[in-house]
Amino acid sequence: MQYITPLAPAYAEVFLLGMVCVILVADLYLSDDNRVVTWALTQLALAGAFAITYVTMTGQPAYTFSGMFVDDLMSDMLKLLTYLGVMVMLVYARPYVAVRGMFRGEFFVLTLFATLGMMVMISANHLLTLYLGLELLSLSLYAMVALQRDSATATEAAMKYFVLGALASGMLLYGMSMLYGATGNLEITRIAETILNLEVRDFVLVFALVFIVAGLGFKLGAAPFHMWVPDVYHGAPTAVTLFIGSAPKLAAFAFIMRLLAQGLGAEQLVVEWQQMLIVMAVLSLAIGNITAIVQTNLKRMLAYSTIGHMGFLLLGILSGDLAGYSAGMFYVVVYVLMNLGSFGMILLLSRAGFEAENLEDFKGLNARDPWYAFLMLLLMFSMAGIPPTVGFYAKLTVLQAVIDAGFVWLAVVAVLFSLIGAFYYLRLVKLMYFDSPTDSAPIAPRIDVHLLLSANGLAMLFFGILPGPLMSLCVHAIQASL
Numbered sequence: 001m002q003y004i005t006p007l008a009p010a011y012a013e014v015f016l017l018g019m020v021c022v023i024l025v026a027d028l029y030l031s032d033d034n035r036v037v038t039w040a041l042t043q044l045a046l047a048g049a050f051a052i053t054y055v056t057m058t059g060q061p062a063y064t065f066s067g068m069f070v071d072d073l074m075s076d077m078l079k080l081l082t083y084l085g086v087m088v089m090l091v092y093a094r095p096y097v098a099v100r101g102m103f104r105g106e107f108f109v110l111t112l113f114a115t116l117g118m119m120v121m122i123s124a125n126h127l128l129t130l131y132l133g134l135e136l137l138s139l140s141l142y143a144m145v146a147l148q149r150d151s152a153t154a155t156e157a158a159m160k161y162f163v164l165g166a167l168a169s170g171m172l173l174y175g176m177s178m179l180y181g182a183t184g185n186l187e188i189t190r191i192a193e194t195i196l197n198l199e200v201r202d203f204v205l206v207f208a209l210v211f212i213v214a215g216l217g218f219k220l221g222a223a224p225f226h227m228w229v230p231d232v233y234h235g236a237p238t239a240v241t242l243f244i245g246s247a248p249k250l251a252a253f254a255f256i257m258r259l260l261a262q263g264l265g266a267e268q269l270v271v272e273w274q275q276m277l278i279v280m281a282v283l284s285l286a287i288g289n290i291t292a293i294v295q296t297n298l299k300r301m302l303a304y305s306t307i308g309h310m311g312f313l314l315l316g317i318l319s320g321d322l323a324g325y326s327a328g329m330f331y332v333v334v335y336v337l338m339n340l341g342s343f344g345m346i347l348l349l350s351r352a353g354f355e356a357e358n359l360e361d362f363k364g365l366n367a368r369d370p371w372y373a374f375l376m377l378l379l380m381f382s383m384a385g386i387p388p389t390v391g392f393y394a395k396l397t398v399l400q401a402v403i404d405a406g407f408v409w410l411a412v413v414a415v416l417f418s419l420i421g422a423f424y425y426l427r428l429v430k431l432m433y434f435d436s437p438t439d440s441a442p443i444a445p446r447i448d449v450h451l452l453l454s455a456n457g458l459a460m461l462f463f464g465i466l467p468g469p470l471m472s473l474c475v476h477a478i479q480a481s482l
Helices: 008-028 036-055 073-098 105-123 127-145 152-183 188-197 202-220 228-235 238-244 247-263 267-292 298-318 322-349 370-384 390-404 408-434 447-465 468-481
Strands: 062-064 069-071
Touching (some): 008 036, 008 062, 036 105, 069 073, 069 105, 073 105, 073 322, 073 447, 105 127, 127 188, 127 247, 202 247, 228 238, 238 322, 247 298, 247 322, 267 298, 267 408, 298 408, 322 390, 322 447, 370 408, 370 447, 390 408
Antiparallel strands (some): 062 069
16 A cells, blocks of 8 residues: 655645635625626636646555545546536526526536535545535535525425434434444455455445445435425526536546445455346336336436436446446446537527426427537437447447346346336427427527537547547556555
């Protein structure tokens, strides 16, 4: 274990926390007309964190804070993607929040605190550090969902999210306490070493696993712990829904990798959590894809779609080998890209006093603007896993890992539910191209939104045709970190 200069692996986190303090103070002296300065400072903070993480990236695992914090290639790559995801979200969200009275300092500060929580989760090598990052992220998200205080729907969604989140955190803590009781350690690498040499109290570890997997399932939004997802996605302001559905999934993947793959990856335990993940994956695929068919609200449809996608992510992880973990990482990166673009389109079509969140709002989009209809088509094809988009390759790599692990029947089940899921994605394409428009309002976004959204949509095609470099990065990051 390589311990280096204190704080060196955490320079990006220290910088971001410092910038949050600067933004909090600076925002006090800004009028509403000058609030764009806060937005620019937030983007600057994320860009600075990106630069620090990139420059200090060595590819070798480095530990600090007495082994509680790790800086390895997987954490660096996930952090870089997190910064990019949050920066893109802020560009997409700017016109939306500006006309809804949310373009305020607290929106940006909460976004940065949530990002800091994700960074801590991604680099955690200790159960307390994991929990600290998780709660910093969760508490920020609860507040962001309730930012529209006059909206009864948003307030209700925030309450549901808070109550169920507290329940899940309690289950996770209980599982961690049992894990500590069984191993006598809180540090993840030492927990793994202890379990390898442990011959007694296996039943305590299995009980700990049950509670930990349940808590992880909630944070991912996987069935049967998915109850909060549709209500929160629907009730939260769309800009916040975009945030919840994108970057935090990268942190949740890191959370699973740290706890299950690194801490509880011993051979005798892999079989136990494989069985739990199989049940959660099949339930997520079934509930997510079947329930999404009957939705008329696009945000709720994408919420159930998320549940189905988390089922696919779990399929990669349950393989329990490097190929599966790499496929899972590739899948979650692709999912974040798809979700950013899909909710970005909803934000694009929304305007003051109008939320473009129903399927009917996308009717005749091709007649209104063929370019944006084409981008949405690419995003929906990728979500459905139709070639030549990157979603097809992401699902293919996961299915390959599942088959290699000996679960052929599971791959068949996943393909069947993917076929069912293709229906509701293609239904939206049909509405855009074959129905008459119900809205004639012009689509005239800011130039930065137009360029980013175009790049986001075309990335589905680019990475679908050339998936190799991104997949190689994921494989290399996993191999260097486990």
